[in-house]
Structures are given as structure tokens and as C-alpha cells.
Amino acid sequence: MVSRKLVDRIFTVSVTLLALVAVLPIFHIIYYITIKGLPVVLEGGVNFFTQIPPSPIRVNELGGIAPAIAGTLFMTAVATVIAVPIAVLASVFSAEYPNHNLTKIVRATSRSLLEVPTIVIGIVVFALLVMPFGRFTAIAGAVALAIVMIPYVYTYTELALLSVPRTYIEAAYGIGMKRAQVIYMVTMGVARRGIVRGITIAIAKAMGETAPLLFTAFGARNMIFGGPLEPSDAITLMIYVFIQSPFEHWHRIAWGAAFLLLVLYLTLFLISRRLVGEVRV
Amino acid sequence: MSYAIEMENLRVSIFEKEILKGINLKVPEGTITALMGPSGSGKTTLLRVVNRLIDLIEGVKVSGTVKVFGKSIMDMDVYDVRRMSSMVFQMPNPFPHMSIYDNVVIGARINGVIKSKKEMDELAKWALEKAMLWDEVKGRLKDPPWRLSGGQQQRLCLARALALKPRLLLLDEPTANIDPVNTLKIEEALRNIRKEEGITIFMVTHMPQQAIRLADYTVMMYDGKVVEGGPTEEIAINPKHEVTKRFLRGEV
Ligand SMILES: Nc1ncnc2c1ncn2[C@@H]1O[C@H](COP(=O)(O)OP(=O)(O)OP(=O)(O)O)[C@@H](O)[C@H]1O
Ligand SMILES: [Mg+2]
Numbered sequence: 001m002v003s004r005k006l007v008d009r010i011f012t013v014s015v016t017l018l019a020l021v022a023v024l025p026i027f028h029i030i031y032y033i034t035i036k037g038l039p040v041v042l043e044g045g046v047n048f049f050t051q052i053p054p055s056p057i058r059v060n061e062l063g064g065i066a067p068a069i070a071g072t073l074f075m076t077a078v079a080t081v082i083a084v085p086i087a088v089l090a091s092v093f094s095a096e097y098p099n100h101n102l103t104k105i106v107r108a109t110s111r112s113l114l115e116v117p118t119i120v121i122g123i124v125v126f127a128l129l130v131m132p133f134g135r136f137t138a139i140a141g142a143v144a145l146a147i148v149m150i151p152y153v154y155t156y157t158e159l160a161l162l163s164v165p166r167t168y169i170e171a172a173y174g175i176g177m178k179r180a181q182v183i184y185m186v187t188m189g190v191a192r193r194g195i196v197r198g199i200t201i202a203i204a205k206a207m208g209e210t211a212p213l214l215f216t217a218f219g220a221r222n223m224i225f226g227g228p229l230e231p232s233d234a235i236t237l238m239i240y241v242f243i244q245s246p247f248e249h250w251h252r253i254a255w256g257a258a259f260l261l262l263v264l265y266l267t268l269f270l271i272s273r274r275l276v277g278e279v280r281v
Numbered sequence: 282m283s284y285a286i287e288m289e290n291l292r293v294s295i296f297e298k299e300i301l302k303g304i305n306l307k308v309p310e311g312t313i314t315a316l317m318g319p320s321g322s323g324k325t326t327l328l329r330v331v332n333r334l335i336d337l338i339e340g341v342k343v344s345g346t347v348k349v350f351g352k353s354i355m356d357m358d359v360y361d362v363r364r365m366s367s368m369v370f371q372m373p374n375p376f377p378h379m380s381i382y383d384n385v386v387i388g389a390r391i392n393g394v395i396k397s398k399k400e401m402d403e404l405a406k407w408a409l410e411k412a413m414l415w416d417e418v419k420g421r422l423k424d425p426p427w428r429l430s431g432g433q434q435q436r437l438c439l440a441r442a443l444a445l446k447p448r449l450l451l452l453d454e455p456t457a458n459i460d461p462v463n464t465l466k467i468e469e470a471l472r473n474i475r476k477e478e479g480i481t482i483f484m485v486t487h488m489p490q491q492a493i494r495l496a497d498y499t500v501m502m503y504d505g506k507v508v509e510g511g512p513t514e515e516i517a518i519n520p521k522h523e524v525t526k527r528f529l530r531g532e533v
Contacts, residue, residue, distance in 0.1 A: 168376060170334060170370065171374045174332060174363055174367060175364070175367060176361075176364040176392065176445065181391055185387070186378075190376070281377045
């Protein structure tokens with residue numbers, strides 16, 4: 001019987017160790033980015049959020065990443081406004097008509113969109129929205145991000161809607177609700193946590209994307225924000241360019257930007273958890 | 282005598298499988314009538330015909346006539362049917378994302394008949410009192426329903442059904458998952474609702490004792506058919522059908 005206990009112990013210890021191994025990289029990344037990035041943000045102070053980055057030759061200046069922040073916020077916001085209604089409506093349809101042909105098409109499309117490398121989405125939007133007008137625009141970037149977001153919102157929302165227990169839907173019809181009322185007031189209400197989780201993950205995904213922006217928003221960091229019809233910077237785009245450059249001070253700025261992105265993530269997840277009340281079924 | 286429910290040769294099949302096989306049934310207005318029968322005999326299905334929740338099931342076919350208070354439910358607006366005959370389900374199912382208060386008034390709110398906050402509050406208080414839950418929740422109407430015990434949740438569902446001001450209350454084994462104390466509370470509430478509000482109550486129960494305590498009339502079902510029905514004492518004392526005898530002995 002000693003051996004049985006021993007096996008038990010070995011099992012517990014190894015599972016714990018493996019779990020640690022799994023989460024360790026995440027903590028390492030957070031730690032590393034904070035160590036490298038936080039001092040840069042502190043040194044830059046308010047300027048880090050309000051100024052444009054310095055030119056490569058001004059090695060003693062830190063400047064700021066305002067164009068990247070503005071671009072990321074603008075394009076993510078517009079992408080969310082485009083993606084959420086489309087994806088939520090599509091998932092409501094799918095959940096209501098699970099066997100409809102349109103549902104099958106939407107589901108297959110969504111699944112393949114999840115698998116397509118996002119740079120391909122960037123190229124498609126380049127062909128549709130950049131080439132015809134002959135210019136890179138923030139709007140084109142936002143559209144590309146919206147396409148990245150849609151399958152995430154759709155998949156999470158559909159799953160959340162389908163897992164609403166049947167008994168609440170029956171109760172809703174039972175008190176004389178019309179179909180639209182049942183969907184809007186009960187199904188989506190019960191599923192609200194799952195829906196918001198999907199939207200949050202999609203927003204995080206959009207904020208962290210670089211590839212779809214390369215050929216759409218392109219990047220522009222000589223002014224803070226040129227408007228929707230001008231090229232736009234994004235935090236990820238800027239990091240991508242700056243970290244590859246040979247300039248020491250640009251590397252530091254990239255670390256500061258990475259840290260800021262991390263803070264944005266944490267705020268996003270915290271806000272979304274706070275925003276919607278718990279639903280225990 | 283006038284009837285709350287009248288069924289003539291009611292047949293229900295789901296994807297060609299016949300579930301109700303020619304039901305003839307009358308529930309007198311203003312009574313408590315119990316529906317009993319072994320598992321799978323079609324009680325839930327029968328109940329769901331009355332408020333047309335059966336329409337939600339895929340592949341269902343209904344034939345025969347069903348009248349509620351003298352009107353054929355097929356000729357009525359389905360939403361009117363459901364409001365007139367509201368339902369309490371076997372598992373307590375208050376809407377988990379709404380407060381206790383909202384759970385009660387949601388029906389009135391979507392119907393748009395009651396508008397002022399004061400009328401809403403009065404309706405909520407009335408329904409919760411009738412469901413014998415008011416004293417336990419009056420200080421925490423904004424709480425989510427999952428803070429309540431199972432028995433309290435079921436009484437909340439009763440209040441939600443009552444707040445529609447129905448003429449007919451349908452209950453599908455409302456105490457099957459509830460402890461004895463809560464069961465007696467619900468029974469007392471039902472007795473008062475019938476007496477004070479004149480609401481007809483048609484309830485499925487698998488407990489003969491509950492039918493004896495509550496019901497004026499009892500209907501016995503077996504395999505998609507009504508096998509006998511009449512005043513509860515008669516059925517309890519002198520059951521005619523073999524299934525009823527076995528059911529009363531607790532054998533089926
Ligand atoms: N949606 C459905 N699809 C197919 N068959 C169904 C469906 N609903 C019910 N049935 C079948 O109809 C028959 C009667 O079911 P019903 O739920 O009405 O019985 P019941 O008397 O309420 O039983 P219980 O006492 O277990 O609740 C059963 O054989 C059941 O399998
Ligand atoms: Mg049943």
C-alpha cells in the first residue's frame with residue numbers, strides 16, 4: 001500500500017510541476033516586458049502618451065508613442081463597432097436555426113477565417129480597400145481587424161447562446177414572450193457573460209494584431225492621428241518596425257509600447273469582468 | 282357547469298410517434314384538478330398542449346379540439362393563450378440574469394399593460410404574497426434568484442406565473458424537486474389562489490397524497506390515454522382501473 005501512496009504523490013507532484021511549466025512562460029513574459037518597458041514609460045512620463053516618436057538620429061530623445069496609441073484605439077474601436085453587430089446577429093441566427101443551410105455556410109466560413117493567417121486578411125483588404133483608392137487608410141486597417149474579430153465573437157457568442165438551458169427559453173415563451181423578446185431578453189441575457197467574453201477576446205486579438213495592418217493602415221508616425229482616411233500607426237506596427245531597427249532608443253520605445261499594450265490588455269479584461277454581472281444557472 | 286379546459290379526441294405525435302392517443306378531458310372552472318400517471322404516460326405533453334408550448338417542439342402534430350374557457354386555442358392568438366394559462370415547471374427556472382423583482386414583473390412589462398412604477402410594485406407585492414414568498418424576499422428584491430433556496434425559487438416561479446393574472450394555472454410536478462416544508466407552503470398557496478382569486482388550477486403530480494390533499498378532481502393517464510377521472514375521493518377510495526390501483530399502491 002505504500003507504493004500506492006507513493007504513486008499518488010508522484011502523480012500530484014508531477015501534475016503540479018507540469019502546470020507550473022505551462023504558466024511559467026506567461027509570467028516570464030509579463031516579468032520581462034515590465035522590467036524592460038516600465039522604466040521607459042516612467043522616464044517618458046506624460047510625454048510618452050502625447051508626443052510623436054523621435055527621428056532615428058535624435059538618439060537622446062524618447063518622445064512618445066501617441067500616433068500608435070491613437071491608431072490602435074481608433075482602429076480597434078471601429079473594428080469592434082463593425083464586427084460585433086455582424087457576428088452577434090450571425091450567431092443569433094445560427095443558434096435559432098442550427099440546421100439551416102445558411103448556418104452551415106456561416107459556421108464553415110467562420111471556422112476557416114479562424115485558420116487563415118491574418119496576413120492573408122490584410123492582403124484581401126489591401127486588394128479591396130487600398131488598391132482601388134490608391135492609399136493606405138485607418139479605415140482599411142479597421143476593416144481588416146473587424147474581419148479578424150468576427151469569427152471570435154461569432155464562435156463564442158454562438159456557444160454561449162446554445163448553452164442557455166432550454167428551460168429558461170420555455171419559461172420565456174410560457175409567459176407570452178414573442179420570439180424576438182425571448183432572444184433579446186432571455187437567451188442573450190442568460191448568455192451575457194459568454195457573449196462579453198467573446199467580444200473581449202476578440203478586442204484583445206485585434207489590439208495585438210500586426211499582420212493585417214501592414215498593407216492596410218501601413219503606419220504613419222509623424223503626426224498623432226491624420227483621420228480615418230489617412231494611413232495610421234498602431235502599437236503593434238510600431239513595435240514591429242522599431243524593434244527591427246538598428247537604433248538603440250527606438251528599441252527602448254518599443255519596450256515601453258509593449259508594456260503599454262500589456263496594461264491595455266489587463267484593463268480590458270478587468271473592465272469586461274466588472275461590467276457584466278454574474279449569471280448562475 | 283362551465284369548463285376551464287375541454288379536450289376532444291386530442292392526438293399528439295412527434296415525428297410520427299404517437300404520444301397522446303385520443304384524449305377526452307374536461308376540467309371544471311374554479312377547481313383544482315390533478316393529473317396523475319406513470320412516467321412517460323404523456324402528462325407533460327398534455328399540459329403543454331393547453332398553453333401551446335407544444336408548438337415549440339420540432340416535428341409535432343396536434344389534432345382534435347382543445348378549448349380553454351370555451352374558446353378553441355387554435356383560433357386564439359398564441360400569446361394570449363399563454364398569458365391566460367401560465368405555467369410552473371418541474372424544475373424551478375427563474376430567469377437567472379434578472380432580479381427577483383424583475384422575474385415577477387417581466388410578464389406584465391412585456392405586455393405593456395402596466396406602466397407606472399407604483400403599479401408594478403403593487404403587482405410584484407401581490408404576486409409574491411400570493412406565492413407566500415413576500416415575507417422572505419421583501420428586503421432583497423434586487424437580489425438574483427440563485428441566492429434563494431430551491432423551494433423559494435419555485436415559489437418565485439409561481440409568483441411570475443401569477444403576475445400575468447391568468448385564469449388558469451398549469452403546474453407540472455411543481456414540488457417534485459422540493460423539500461416537504463416548501464411543498465406544504467406551495468400547496469397552501471395554491472389552495473388560497475383558487476379560493477381567493479378563483480383561478481383554475483390544473484397540476485401534474487406523481488404523489489397520490491398530494492392529489493388527495495389538494496385536488497377536487499383527479500385524472501389518471503396511462504400510455505397516452507385518460508384511463509379514468511372524477512372526484513379525487515372516489516378515485517382514491519374506489520379506483521376502477523388496474524393502473525390507478527397500482528399507481529395508488531406506489532407500484533408504477
Ligand atoms: N420532444 C420530444 N420528442 C420525442 N418524444 C418525446 C418528446 N417529448 C416527450 N416525448 C415522449 O412522449 C412520451 C410522454 O412524455 P411526457 O414527458 O409527456 O411524459 P410524462 O407523463 O410527463 O412523464 P414524467 O412523469 O416522467 O414526467 C414519452 O414517451 C416521451 O419519450
Ligand atoms: Mg413530465
